[in-house]
Amino acid sequence: MGEHGTWFDYLNRFEGYRSLNHWLEAHLARHWKWQMFGESGWSMAHVLVALLVVIVTAWGAMAFFKGTKSADKGIVPPRTMNLRNFFEYMAEAVYGMVEGTMGEHNAARFFPLIGALWLFILIGNLIGLIPGFISPNDTLKTNVGIALMVFLLTHIYGVKEHGLAYFKHFLGPSLPLAPLMLPIELISHIARPMSLAMRLMGNMLADHKVVLSFFVLVPVLVPLPFMLLGLLVCLIQALVFCTLTMVYISMAVEHGEH
């Protein structure tokens, strides 16, 4: 089961979109093959869906801000489940998660990063469950971007916190062990963004393929349990990504041995 059409394919009716697509393909498409990655098709669908995810997140954030500027300064939650209520709930849940994992002082500092990651990944995963859309997280393109950003940020925060002595962490607890610890630490650090990206991509891709396979066999009621499983997997994978990010950053920033 390869990629299927999305609602964005209807944009191909417009001549302007077609020529933009061809121009981008001429400049940005991948023509090389490396190792196990075969020939790649080209579609702007992932970029457009990622843009849609960003727009939805921004809209929710604006609803949240409007709530804080209302008459009671946003203390009273809304009666029904609307967008503002949903985002308020998410903000509180994520803040509780960050505070539980990183401690109080760090929580206020890293909450914007973790919250943004959580919202982007969660909404990106969930949008893949809606028929006619694909999840932007089911290719390596988006995921390696986020994972590399997290990787760079852990080191930047570590250097900010400890100065250049941060790199002494790579040498392990004692100096005679350093030649053994250094390759192990380097490999484990390099494995982190790879594993983050591949875990998210594998889960989203496999879940989508399973739902598609059952949809091809019996379109009527049978895909439903698998879509429920997909819902659960979307939530859990966003949770796992954010928890691992928090663990990596708190490990880089901690002052344990001092």
Next chain:
Amino acid sequence: MQRTIKLVSSIVTVLVILGFSGLAFAQGADVQAVKTQGLASNYGLIALAAGLAIGIAALGGGIGQGRAAAAALDGIARNPGAAGPIGGRMILGLALIESLVIYALIIAFLLVGKIG
């Protein structure tokens, strides 16, 4: 008795490792022949590899996740009030174990993509 066991097992390990290195030399000629035959005649092996990859990974993953869930359920049975935090950490542990199976699944997808 313990020292003898340790000595014997270390000697056996060294012999096994040396034996395996002998095997590696024997494959030199074979690999060349397989490569020059081209990809099409290897479809059988590639398909077998894809099946084995996900099969063995799912085996290990299933056992690991079963143990994790069993330990979490034991903890909840001893202390039903801690069901919330224990359940949350169980989900996290399950997702991390499952990620190893997902790596093998990606390899299986890439191998299946090589066929045809």
